[in-house]
Amino acid sequence: MTALLYLENAYLKEMEATIIEVGKEIDGQQRWLLVLDKTIFYPRGGGQATDQGFLFTDTWKGKVGQVLLKEGKILHYMEGDQPPPAGTLVKGTLDWNRRYLNMRLHSAGHVVDFALYLLGYSPSPLMPFKGEHEKKPVIYYQGTIEKDFQEELEKKANELVAQDLPFSFRLVDTQELERETIYLQPGLPTNKPLRLLTLKGVGSVADGGTQVKSTSEVGHISILPIEQKDGVTLVRYRIN
Ligand SMILES: [Zn+2]
Structure with a gap:
């Protein structure tokens, strides 16, 4: 293989x-x-x-x-x-320019998600279930809250960027993954080693994509107006 x-x-x-x-x-x-x-x-x-x-x-x-x-x-x-x-x-x-932008977009999504975790909104009541980190990046959360958190999320995400926190990885088995992560998204394979992504001092999630070394490489993150409907919250973000 x-x-x-x-x-x-x-x-x-x-x-x-x-x-x-x-x-x-x-x-x-x-x-x-x-x-x-x-x-x-x-x-x-x-x-x-x-x-x-x-x-x-x-x-x-x-x-x-x-x-x-x-x-x-x-x-x-x-x-x-x-x-x-x-x-x-x-x-x-x-094509390194393309890949590096994709890495930054992907890592930015995790910074936004970790920021939502630090604010206490995720993984409950908002449980992440899908992310798109291409031209129009968005993270989908199951659940809604009666609150507009666009501004506080943008502030928290950019605090993490300013702190220049390192991302690190290691391969772990399912039990360790369950123990170490702040949430586990549904549908992960159970028969092979999985990768634990850790943002220093914040938490860990399961992840198989490419990431930048630390949050400062992501640069400034903008959060677009939050959309909440039909029990789902959409968090759209951009980077410069
Ligand atoms: Zn990811």
Whole structure:
């Protein structure tokens, strides 16, 4: 299986890897699919957008347009000429500007969520169940409260940014995850090690995406007007 270099070090921008499988997708536009022995490319998931970039050898270059996790495989969807066969060593480079923005957006979502926890609104009465950290970032919470907390949330989130608190990770089993986290979102796999994300001095949650090293890298966070309807609260945020 593919070693997930982006989980060990989210700041890797280049790699060398060996092709272990070459496939072809025919429907729609023709795209090549590559599976590698290791990768720095984050597959779309957990609300974080796909990475893009290039894979190449001395005689071939392909654009990585999209990366998806399907049936346990990380598939690099390639545009361009036919890739070399399995066994070939290739080099890879990330579109770093895109990835770094995605990392900041994703970490910003966690800062907002931790701020809501510190304010005492989450995980009860507001229980997070979904986050989107792409062009229009939003976190969905089950539950509503009779209160407009836009301003106090923005203040608290930016306090965390100003404190420059480090994020850290470790792989843990389900029992430890249950013990250490401030909440567990539904639907987590129970048969494999999971990653515990900790914001120093604040708390821990389960997480599999890429993150910046500390809150100051996120920069200023703006909270948009809070929407509460049909038992669900939407917290939209932006970064500069
Ligand atoms: Zn996350």
